[in-house]
Amino acid sequence: MSEFHDNYPQYEVMSNHGEEEGKKTRSVLWKVFWVMLAITVFELVIGFLAPGNGWSGTWWLKTLFISLTIVKAAAIVLWFMHLGHEAKFFKYMILVPYVIFMFYTIFIVLTEGTYSGTVDHHTKIDPIFKEQQDALKHGHQGGGEAAHEAAAVEHH
Amino acid sequence: MAHTAEIDSKEAWGGGQSPFKLAYGKLFMWFFLVSDALTFGGLLISYGFIRHKYADVWPKAEHVFTHFPFVQQHIPLAYVGLMTFILIMSSVTMVLAVEAGHRMDRKGVITWMFWTIVGGLAFVGSQAWEWYHFIIGTHDGALRNVWDPATGAYVKQIWHGANMVTNEYGVPQFANYFFFITGFHGTHVFSGVVINFVIFLNVIKGTYQKRGHYEMVEKVGLYWHFVDLVWVFVFTFFYLL
Numbered sequence: 001m002s003e004f005h006d007n008y009p010q011y012e013v014m015s016n017h018g019e020e021e022g023k024k025t026r027s028v029l030w031k032v033f034w035v036m037l038a039i040t041v042f043e044l045v046i047g048f049l050a051p052g053n054g055w056s057g058t059w060w061l062k063t064l065f066i067s068l069t070i071v072k073a074a075a076i077v078l079w080f081m082h083l084g085h086e087a088k089f090f091k092y093m094i095l096v097p098y099v100i101f102m103f104y105t106i107f108i109v110l111t112e113g114t115y116s117g118t119v120d121h122h123t124k125i126d127p128i129f130k131e132q133q134d135a136l137k138h139g140h141q142g143g144g145e146a147a148h149e150a151a152a153v154e155h156h
Numbered sequence: 157m158a159h160t161a162e163i164d165s166k167e168a169w170g171g172g173q174s175p176f177k178l179a180y181g182k183l184f185m186w187f188f189l190v191s192d193a194l195t196f197g198g199l200l201i202s203y204g205f206i207r208h209k210y211a212d213v214w215p216k217a218e219h220v221f222t223h224f225p226f227v228q229q230h231i232p233l234a235y236v237g238l239m240t241f242i243l244i245m246s247s248v249t250m251v252l253a254v255e256a257g258h259r260m261d262r263k264g265v266i267t268w269m270f271w272t273i274v275g276g277l278a279f280v281g282s283q284a285w286e287w288y289h290f291i292i293g294t295h296d297g298a299l300r301n302v303w304d305p306a307t308g309a310y311v312k313q314i315w316h317g318a319n320m321v322t323n324e325y326g327v328p329q330f331a332n333y334f335f336f337i338t339g340f341h342g343t344h345v346f347s348g349v350v351i352n353f354v355i356f357l358n359v360i361k362g363t364y365q366k367r368g369h370y371e372m373v374e375k376v377g378l379y380w381h382f383v384d385l386v387w388v389f390v391f392t393f394f395y396l397l
Contacts, residue, residue, distance in 0.1 A: 008172070011179040012369040015258060022259045026252065033248045040244065044237045047396050051218050051232070062397055069392040073385055080251045080381045089168075090176035090183075098190055102197050109205045126301045128312075129213040129326055 246275025257370025293317025
């Protein structure tokens with residue numbers, strides 16, 4: 001049975017379950033899958049409609065996408081990776097340090113990030129980018145490039 | 157799981173048992189995943205930082221990723237939607253393989269792991285296709301100042317596609333982050349497929365049936381779900397926002 005011959009509990013074997021419980025587990029997993037699929041389809045529809053409706057880059061759209069992403073991530077971690085049913089202490093040992101560290105990194109980027117230079121520091125950027133992006137924003141083509149033609153038409 | 161007897165929290169750290177009620181292999185797979193998640197977290201946060209820094213010249217994903225196989229029209233998001241569907245689907249088949257393993261159902265594990273491997277290969281293939289079209293670029297291209305090492309000066313010319321220094325979509329940083337993060341994720345998917353395949357062979361051989369548990373399937377399953385988890389974030393930050 002086990003690779004080891006000691007009295008330590010065999011958690012690998014203890015996590016086995018019968019037909020009855022398997023059925024319950026499977027129905028939960030499929031439900032999680034359908035919810036995730038619905039969220040993804042919803043995101044794609046919104047993302048597809050965004051450019052035509054002027055939603056691209058709005059703060060509420062960004063908030064919506066990031067929140068839906070976190071919902072999906074939670075579904076994967078808690079049900080697919082089974083963390084929701086592990087021992088409480090283990091759950092927190094995995095999640096809490098990670099979340100704290102991520103928030104800390106974001107905080108540092110937001111506060112100390114100003115030292116990386118300001119917009120005036122953009123001297124190394126190809127000036128053509130600026131022209132093209134401005135042209136896109138104003139809804140007409142700049143400089144005769146055809147690369148973003150389709151996009152420019154959309155903005156009219 | 158419900159099968160583990162309730163342990164008094166005061167007794168839990170007394171030795172002779174795992175206070176986490178987990179076998180060591182699974183415990184250390186989780187530790188590894190946390191460290192890997194820190195790497196991806198760092199990459200994505202730095203991506204967000206650079207993107208914000210160059211917000212005025214950052215390309216919009218809906219203008220860049222518009223191709224779909226066998227279709228001439230430009231359909232933004234459709235292809236990456238398909239890739240996301242493939243990966244979520246393969247995550248479900250993986251978790252069903254783990255569940256079958258808990259019932260010692262060898263045939264079930266073989267079936268579901270097979271589909272997981274198929275899904276993984278389909279995803280890696282899709283990513284290769286996506287990279288290919290990103291690198292060769294569009295037919296029209298865009299005007300760029302391209303560095304000419306022979307003369308040591310920038311030359312204005314129409315440029316197609318992307319590499320690490322010049323790309324037609326916008327600032328070079330965009331292509332750099334795209335290559336690095338999706339490449340790093342793609343490497344994870346590829347190694348996941350290889351590891352899944354090794355475990356798949358062991359399942360066919362009956363190794364875990366003899367051992368009395370399918371925890372190895374569960375461990376590679378954790379890794380596979382982690383790959384899916386990362387993709388959920390990459391999908392949002394590169395394609396949706």
